Amino acid sequence: MKAKFLVPLFLFLGLAGFLAFGLTLNPREVPSPLIDKPAPAFTLARVDDPAQQFSLADMRGKVWLLNVWASWCVACRQEHPVLVDLAHRNLVPVVGLNYKEVRGDGQLDARGMALDAETGLAVERARRWLGEHGNPYMLSVLDIDGRVGIDFGVYGVPETFLIDGNGKIRYKHIGPITPENLQQVILPKVEEVRRAG
Amino acid sequence: MPADRILLHPRALRVLARAGALAAMLWLAPAQAVDAPPAGEIAPTVAADPRLEADVQELAHKLRCLVCQNQSIAESNAPLALDLRNQVREQLAAGRSKQDVVDYLVARYGDFVLYEPPxxxxxxxxxxxxxxxxxxxxxxxxxxxxxxxxxxxxxxxLSEAEHARAQALLAGGAPGDAPPSSANRESRS
Structure with missing residues (x-):
């Protein structure tokens, strides 16, 4: 009872503690509700051969990464060497989801463009970019209108999903992958998922 | 005072005026953004049925844009907000209920898209x-x-002793053990 005057101090310290914890959180990282849920099924045209389709079911039984990218995405350039390095080490297959290659580019007006023309342009741009920066992907698919992106809850590029052999999303990385992210979080997760399933 | 000089400088006044105009524009912006996007932006698609469009707008105002997190998808001009608005419109037009559309978005983006948490x-x-x-x-x-x-x-x-003393005082007696009055104390010091 004698230390009653200390009560406001402790209340303040408690509040300050909560606020300090809040400062360490990143409000841009919205937790995905899709973790541990089946990845949304999709079938999309491939960048290397748009006549061929690739679907989620093709990866059944494999642990793999789905990396969302686009040639207009600046942060993708930052993470790209990390993916190229990962591909050289042959640790885990990475499938590229090319997100709104044409209509996502703010410097381009894709209005009124026919879908065929847009697909053609997207293929050309994606290939050119992969030619310039290296292609770490097992293959890339074209999400022309971003619909598959919405199904995956993509709200920015790049994003990366870890998908297990049963087609479940096990982890989501938001933003560019740094070498540290890869070594300390993603690769251990890949190992964990492989052991589990 | 240098601050005064800066404030009185005509160029500074012009800057201030411009800042005021900008502030006014920003204040008016949300209303404009819905009605008339600036040239060069992708014109919003609008459902032909005004009642459907009203529903779309109502719902869009309750959903949070994930890119500009302090705007609803109705207010934001981010490409993703546009895509999501189109999704809302398409699904409502296909006869789905508002709750279906909300569930669809929550399944993909989590409760974060709701301005009103469940x-x-x-x-x-x-x-x-x-x-x-x-x-x-x-x-x-x-x-x-x-x-x-x-x-x-x-x-x-009052305790019993106090009560007795009070009685004595009221009776007009001069009790010997009465404490000195404040007046007495003052005159002594």
Missing amino acids: VKGITLLLWGGPAALLLAGIGWLAYRVRRRAVESAALTA
Whole structure:
């Protein structure tokens, strides 16, 4: 009872503690509700051969990464060497989801463009970019209108999903992958998922 | 004072005027953004049926844009907000209910897309917190009021000796052990 005057101090310290914890959180990282849920099924045209389709079911039984990218995405350039390095080490297959290659580019007006023309342009741009920066992907698919992106809850590029052999999303990385992210979080997760399933 | 000079400088005044105009524009912007996007932006698609469009707008105002997190998807001009608005419009046009559309978006982006968080285990504190604080405050107040009443009752109640002395004073007697009055004390010092 004698230390009653200390009560406001402790209340303040408690509040300050909560606020300090809040400062360490990143409000841009919205937790995905899709973790541990089946990845949304999709079938999309491939960048290397748009006549061929690739679907989620093709990866059944494999642990793999789905990396969302686009040639207009600046942060993708930052993470790209990390993916190229990962591909050289042959640790885990990475499938590229090319997100709104044409209509996502703010410097381009894709209005009124026919879908065929847009697909053609997207293929050309994606290939050119992969030619310039290296292609770490097992293959890339074209999400022309971003619909598959919405199904995956993509709200920015790049994003990366870890998908297990049963087609479940096990982890989501938001933003560019740094070498540290890869070594300390993603690769251990890949190992964990492989052991589990 | 340099600050005064800067303020009175005509160029500074022009800058201030421009800032004021900008502030006014920003203030008006949300209304404009919905009605008439600036040239060069992708014109919003609008459903032909005005009632459907009203539903789309109503729903879009309740959904949070994930790119500009402090705007709803109705207010934001981010490409993703546009895509999501189109999704809302398409699905409502296809005859789905508003709840279906909300569920569709929550399944992909989580409760984060809702400006009004649902009541469930993790949000209980959020929803119940203010009421709990109010009740705690009322309880504390009641406790304090009651305790003060008890304390003041104890203060005003006279012991038997005090009672006897009060009786004596009222009877006009001059009790020998009366404490010196304040007037006496003052005159002595």
